[in-house]
Amino acid sequence: MNKFASLLISLILILITGCSSNDFEIKLITPKSFTPDQSTPIQMKILDRDGKPVEGAKVSADLDMQGMSHGDISMNMQETGNGVYVGQAKFEMEGDYTAAITIDYKGEKWLGEKRFSIVYNKAQ
Template identity: 75%
Template structure:
């Protein structure tokens, strides 16, 4: 019986240590439309688990069009203040995208993803 108790205790410790990694709350803001050949602003708000803005992080994103293999759009994002990061992307096609977001905050690396859709700017 003592062996099983020890085994269960060790498994609980392993599970708890695996669950202690930091996660971030992300809010991705993109325009509804874009103009081909022009830079389109992408904004990302990052908060920690306590709802506090994440400041001073290194942030980048790779935008991948779902179902297509024409190449990804990658961008580095610059902090504009209060946990908000901004990047510029040049879209060539309208459609559904996945933003693979990479965050390096205080030496801790993390990857998340957000999905969005964007269409051509019809006002031209």
């Protein structure tokens, strides 16, 4: 499936979920730089609409470099406690990325996205 079709499907699903898109607050924590050929930790803090940590959810993210079509970086996030979920990504290029996030919590799915930038680690 090409990138446009994936984006279109994601947008449709977001529109279908309607008001449930406000169920979670996601704080995406990424390092400012990465080292090629090494895993880079990506962390999310997920809170419910009352500001309480979301625990026991299945969380995944697809990282896509904006303007490029060299494939997504897919991650299944592991829960570490207190609403924090961590995954590992291997970046090949520095630039601007979009994290398409899926949260499956208590039988309901939520889709959202966060954007971030990352550069090569110059201190190698």
